[in-house]
Amino acid sequence: MLGVGIDVGKFFLDLARHDQAKVTRFTNDADGIAQLIQSLTAWDPGxxxxxxxxxxEAPLLHALLQxxxxxxxxxxxxxxxxxRASGQLAKTDVIDARGxxxxxxxxxxxxxxxxxxxAxxxxxxxxxxRRTQVVTAIKQQSQQIxxxxxxxxxxMAQASLQALRAERDRLDQRIAQLCAPHITPAWRSIKGLGPVVQASLMSLLPELGRLTRQQVAKLVGVAPLNRDSGTLKGKRSIFGGRAAVRRVLYMATLVAVRWDHSLKAFYQGLKARxxxxxxxxxxxxRKFVVTLNARLRDEQAGPVVNV
Incomplete structure (x- = not known):
């Protein structure tokens, strides 16, 4: 098995293999990617x-997938x-490629x-x-006015703000068109799964429906992680995961714990304790995303019941 690492930068790609100290640099463009693929073909990486x-990394990743x-x-x-675990504290493109x-x-x-x-x-x-960028710009412009x-x-500022709001509306329409063919009953089964949440989860968490409950919780970053050592039982906390997904899920859950019967009962039970x-x-x-993942996964087995 030959392990290969590629450090990706805006202008360059640094290619390394685990059994050699040499690192080869290519330009991060069509010609450089073609040359890198040619070098890798001779190595037959594992x-x-x-x-x-x-x-x-997107153009290179697309070429590698072929x-x-x-x-x-x-x-x-x-x-x-x-x-760091390997003892390498310095950081350069060459060191990163070797690592x-x-x-x-x-x-x-x-x-x-x-x-x-x-696609x-x-x-x-x-x-x-783009919608996230426009919404952020609208908030900033509103505060500045x-x-x-x-x-x-x-x-002038009001005209700019009006243009941003018009762009947001056009984006919402296009996003709704892209989502419409893929909105199944599971995507309508939890209160809080509005159009923006649906679009965000579909695009930012495409693995939904193909993971276990533990995997999806860790991927989003809402799984409680142990901090135990010997007799010490540390406080569980969340860490890592996809921050953009977690932000969307946070707002959706605020709605769900008010209007979705199952999540409301679960949330209020925790508060009561x-x-x-x-x-x-x-x-x-965590219950929100785990439930949605399970319903998407099991949708082919039977109808999804709204709760």
């Missing part, structure tokens, strides 16, 4: 590991933790193979991301 870099090699895209925090190659070689039995989302999910994710005194500047607000709400978030 596992390829790279980091998520905010989209700079080869059929096992590929994993990991969170940069995981790669950095592995490097990824070593991690691929050592950890491949436990690495999750990357499964690309469907419609990728398109939906782009629209959801309150401090504008000059009428001329006020008119003295659990703090945030602890009870995170537990309700």
């Amino acid at each position: 596992w390829v590991l790279l980091e998520a870099t905010g989209g700079y 080869t059929g090699w096992p590929i994993t895209r990991i969170n940069p925090r995981q790669a950095r933790n592995f490097a 990824l190659a070593d991690m691929a070689q050592c950890m491949y039995p436990r690495l999750a193979r990357f499964v690309p989302p469907d 419609w999910q990728s398109t939906l994710a782009a629209f959801v991301t 309150a401090h504008i005194a000059l009428p001329e500047l006020m008119a 003295g659990k703090p607000f945030k602890v009870a709400l995170v537990a309700a978030m």
Whole structure:
């Protein structure tokens, strides 16, 4: 098994294999990616590991998927933790590429193979991301207008705000069109699953319906993690996961614990036993996403009943 690591940057790709010190650099463009694939073909890698870099890895990832090699895209925090555990405290592109190659070689039995989302999910994710940007800009512009005194500047700011709101409305319409063919009964089975939540979960958590309850809770970052050692029983807490999904799920759960009978009873039961607000709400978030995951997974077996 040959472990290969690729450090991805905006302009360059650094390729390393675990059994060699040499690291080869390619440009992060079509020509550089083609040359990198050619080098990898000669090696016949057993596992390829790279980091998520905010989209700079997307063209390379798409090209690698065409080869059929096992590929994993990991969170940069995981790669950095592995490097520190290996005694490597310094950080450069070359060091990172070597560390990824070593991690691929050592950890491949436990690495999750990357499964690309469907084309419609990728398109939906782009629209959801843009909507988030526009909503943030609307909030900022609304706050700024309150401090504008000059009428001329006020008119310009109001025109800008109106344009942003119009763009948000167009995005909402397009997002609804993209989601409509995929809204099954399971997606309407919990109060709080409105159009924005549905679109966000479909695009940002495409694994829904294919995971166990433990896996989906950890992936979102709402699983209570143990902190025990010897006789010490530490306080359980959540850590990691997909922050964007967790933000959407938080707002959806605030609605669900008021209007969804099952989640309301669960949440109020925790509060009655003295659990703090945030602890009870995170537990309700976990139940929310676990329930939705199970209903999507079991939907083919029978009808989903609204509760």
